Amino acid sequence: MEYRPQEIESRWQKYWEEQGMYSTQEKPGQPKFYVLDMFPYPSGAGLHVGHPLGYIASDIMARYYRHKGFCVLHPMGFDSFGLPAEQYAIQTGRHPSETTRENIERFIRQLKLLGMSYDWDRMVITSDPSYYRWTQWLFIQLFNHWYDRRAQKARPISDLVEIFSRQGNQGYHEQLLTGNVEGLEPIFSASDWTGFSEKTRANILMHYRLAYQSFAYVNWCEALGTVLANDEVKDGVSERGGYPVERRLMRQWFLRITEYADRLHKDLDDVDWSDSMKEMQRHWIGKSEGLLLRFPIQNGPHQEIEVFTTRPDTVFGVTFLTLAPENELWRRITPASHRQNVEEYCASVLHKSERERQADVRHVSGVFTGAYARHPFSGENIPVWVSEYVLGGYGTGAVMGVPAHDSRDFRFARHFNLPVLQVVVPPGQTTGRDLSEAYEEKSGYLVQSGFINGLSVAEAMEAVIQEAEAKGIGRRQVNYRLRDANFSRQRYWGEPFPVVYDSQGIAHTLPPAELPLELPPMEDFRPTGKPESPLAKLKDWVHPAPGITRETDTMPGFAGSSWYFFRYMDPHNPHAFASREALDYWQQVDLYIGGTEHAVGHLLYARFFTKFLYDLGLVPCHEPFRKLLNQGMIQGRSNFVFRLKGENTYVSKNLAPQYDTVRLNVDIRCVKDDILDVEAFRRSVPDAAHAHFILEGDRYVCDWEIEKMSKSKLNVVNPDDVVAQYSADTLRMYEMFLGPIDQSKPWSTSGIEGVFRFLRRVAALTDLVDFQKAAPEDAELRILHKTIKTVTKDLENFSFNTCVSHLMIGQNGFSDLKSIHPDTLAQYVVLLSPFAPHLAEEIWHFLGCEGSVTQASWPLYKEEFTKEASIIYPVSFNGKTRFTLEVAADTQPSELETKALNDPRAQRWLEGRQPKKVIVVPGRIVNIVM
Template structure:
């Protein structure tokens, strides 16, 4: 009889659950090890085969470390706020909490089925009020702190207020908004409450700010970037425009340097560190202020329709009498700007400036545009508003832009420089303005060539600048006023000094990193524990947490375009003040969850100091590389902040990080005819083979309603309400779908579920197979072609214990040297490979070991017992069963001792040297392992085969690499 995996696996899963085999407690007598998985978003599609890849790997390490004597924390939880549940709620009216609960139940069932050694008592869910209470609490701490550059850490806002009252802000060296002006203690004490609070917002680590969003008037909502395709909404095909909106932001830039420095102390891949460093993008340069030249009039009526959207917030501001203070006036819309500031990393090229470019959404645009240029500018701004940031940065070859009609003055040579708008300058980055130096920058060169602007050489080393830009720093400066004849270093120093002495600029460090937007115009997220009084945000009291999500009738924005929370009846702080209506973004709850696992049910703190100081930081963190610059950066930021508050001990929360490669999915597509897009139109889809005859938009379709690329039409119509009466243009009576290999993701409907596989071959086989697929880090498309090999392996192991007639054949005999050699070869390799996280090669090693023991007909207990331990991290169910069968206490293999490798069994008397001649192997010669290289050389020189290959030529050299190879050079 074959091994009955269904029965055995079920038996041990029940055992583990009932006996809480993996329950973990603080135990100072043992070394600790914390293995963490990036927790999943519980999608409606259930767990897919891509999830377990990382989970299996981390579970293997968790089990391996237990065998090595560590006290292992290995928890699992759910990142359960998010867009898909809300989207489902919009479609069905079902409360996202219900859907989420159902999905989590499914996930837990699926996870338990795979035999992970999680301590389920420590499970967390970010959408649980008991959890998000602490997310809100951390948010409040951020609001109540500012970043002090002298202390190089976050300090209390209450302390800042004291300092302002005593000496103003001149002596305060803190991270704050760019436009913060200097004030004295007198100024501060003379300010109204409103003015003081407004000022403090410029310092708080979280604060309301304006940022650009994808506004879709057709759907009356803000869309995520990936809900937008070709400038229209993915759902419904409505136009999308860029709009500025008041949003909460997190001052992550305050931590930019520490986020860069911290990378030096973690064991992450260099590529991952590079990505983070580049994302933060620290660059050293200078800011330079260019005065505006002769602004004759401001041609634009500020209330002009084109600018209405952008200025709506500002208008509100100026309507509010209280807010128009002396300080604010400088920024007010009614005053003409007098200069434009740029940031440059190449201040040395300043004499080569022949134009200036500002972002089309720059706030000065109305003032800079002359009446002659008004129409062209208006048209251009409108066009740019329809384009996403990504589109704008991607299209580098096509030059676009428009002249505003205005000029600035180059402060170094007093030349008139025309001001253009161009979409490659983004308002959100730097000052939203750049100086154009066509001889030294290719994009500027392209722009200058396109608009026929002068290209001035500035260095004598520049070559061929009439065909392309040359960004060299070599040579001496020419055409460059005060720096003529200098080299790069001298010039930069001279210019920076000049800027500072004349008050027109200064040396500056600029980051590409932007402060993180912390609002979503959605329902299914953490409510922000803030309310508004006179248009300013205030926190509720900590004792009033959690602020729970109110009940609403529909999960859509209000008629006036407010977020769904605007629908909540009477939802006001103390019945009086408006709450913040946006919710927190997806990354809020995931930015600190590893601490909650340490003490998941604590109601007094986010986790006890005792637990935090025992578990400290994550020793191994496994998750997808797609989180490189999102989750992993935000989490590091929050961790550093919590450390500043003295609440956690470690500067970096994840000591070792492994990025599992994506298991790619095979996506299926349907093709919607473009003419049928838009509200109220009947959707028309055309089959793959006929799609070239129409203008179509490819749309993802659920792979589970497609089989062999043929669409199940009825299932498709039921899939989404708007497709109920869709028309399908068929070929040969079928609707054929397109196929593409891409990331397996719920939002592309290409999720494949592991349940079927567990049923067909068992969890142990699935675990083994997923590891056997290849290196953990490498991406690979999912297919089950090789799974039989893993299944056979399990059966072969069983057959070492039982013969064909089901007789137990394990004997208590003394192992032979050959058997010990097989076993210890495996022990060595399994240990080495696990230490370097080479999960796939361990599977091969186990297979070779089992094959060899089979050939040796070895069924000796001493050998098999160690083999079972070696296997147990990969195939815990069968290992637990065999362990018990061998006479050990039931359910104890998880805490057994990893077999000790003994090199004695591997000693070889001889080594067979490959003999290569000019790099090509021509013979093999065996020598005792202690033979000296000179003796080997002598033997090789006299070898017949070698002589034959020499054909009478001289041997130039013989290279002997001990226990590797011999190479004869002739």
């Protein structure tokens, strides 16, 4: 058989589609396997060869598990809401619904071309109302639930209302403290609650809801007339245009993911992810244990400053306290004499953008408030400062300054000439030296520290916490770095919030029957020029009834992508986000494949949504993704030309240093082996049509660099072109053959020929098939069973590149035979089928096998055929291999030892001496120690 990929690939793709080969039917009693690719955003650029890397791997696993008899769910869909889609639409001057539809169609066509075994009937699209109806429903659930810290789970907000009317918020007040309801005592009674106005009650409940409103800064860009996302702001100015960006405080929606911090941290133990991935999440959650300690204000208003520290042992080394500028407490403690100073300082800091504040992290600034606190243990006066190095959003927004043992406090103290008091001495050293830097190690013993003198750091930490708790001035506390998730975007292309405000401004969610709240069509969805969503322009939509106002913000990209994996289980269900039966059957994703760029965003939100639904008893698993496999990136290899500045002349790379040039990306389609095809270049770049070229000899040499594959760098390789030139099966196998799946590597076509040749040789194996042959010969069975064994083992380990090698070794073996029994080739073709499904199917039918190869059983190997009759042992002296010795496989170690020592070749190394020791590792090696 000759290998004619164009012909066979379209034939079998059509066949699979007609037969509904990949549509998934839940089969109770059959084991299931759910393999999922990370949700792609359908960009306008289409797929490049980097995208399919993970898709091919997941498709291979999906096919492998089908062969193994599993019921496989392998869906694909599109994360089509969000900022990139909106920007792409604005750029192209077309409506996002239109561009999104086109882009999705292009993606589907490209994926089908690769022979992916997705069940397209289950496709979900986040911008489709039948999908986002359930995103909105989920938001309403979050709004209607609060997190009970005692029970460590979400409960209906109605339970909380009942608790309040029965006993007030006693025991549940801590959650309120973090929110600061204006003019409210932190603890209220049942009678207080019944006395509160409706508005006040709504405000209080807002501090408990898992989806809640609060105030947050947005990046408002006056010049562009829009709010910018954080990644659209660079160095305090807009990335586009470089206009100034100002921070504006706005009421926005948040998700209280922080309540789940501990479970998100702890449950990482239950998933099979790479250590680095888990580490990234753990670090992002940032769990730290320590002490919450109160310092009363001295000679002033009755106030306390609460600080959080992870080093309670250093409490006697405190020489100042520092508040974050965001911490409003300074207003209450700053005496009139210092007021203006502090106010000016805080205003200047708060005016800076997040980026600006981060940009000069090393710069020390601050101001003394004029107030003093009393040290809770020593009773000494401690000055209170305000400084931007203290973060408003972490801990209590206040720290105890221990300059001797914290480098940030040290820098601050040195800058403002505050005393540095050493209280921890490194092991084996004595005190008294002047510190040139903070000693931050947690080893050593305590000095100048009252009741903890002489204790070790660990002992002192514990002692101080216990003492603080005993005296009622502090308590043990766990803090998290994780912040609540901002869920509002002032944009058009996203899910509208199913929320209206009444005349008092109280938020109400829509009744479920009114879902979906469809995104109203808008011709002009460009920015309004005000810090609000374009939806605000639709007056009729915003005011559906007198006194009623709609929320005009839309949801962020992660709203739809945080739960889509459940929808695939039951994608068309009009009554629920997924049926109980479907959820119970599919449980969770068994294998999730995607890039590491989603380490902390998507993966964390998806875990949070899952835990929330789990608390509600709606899903059976508390983790969405059991096994996570990260694929590496395929980078682009860019080429560059050098143009003389101000002239229409291009100079070859090695001559360029002699001129004043600009280095420009050149389309890699005009370049072969770094040599520019000048005519192609003239055709592709209008300006270059009449350009002059300075060559090296007769060639124009380009520079090159490995960069991210992107349209703007002109280095994109389109899979369609590779498929056209070789075949889909070639591309699939080649991407797998490139190296370990998790490694990043630049795209290069050197080597793709080898894979193509391999497939051609596999096709040629059909010429060796002898249909008259009574039974397979030993030689072919040996090749077959070894291949089954190695390919199976490597697939289980996701070692796709070595699978390809083993398939090649198998083919090399078969090609050397005179003839092959059809059964032998049929089994080999099943092994090939996950990688090269089209050719496998073609050969399967050539052999006259039943049905489709995609439904064939995975072959099992017989150990007897994988073992050789004889083993070639390397014989080494002192670890250096000197010769090899072939013996029967069942040779006993003692016999082997004798044979090795008596071998004539051994004499040269033995030189008549007795070996000290002989090591025989059966099946491996003989080592003679002299």
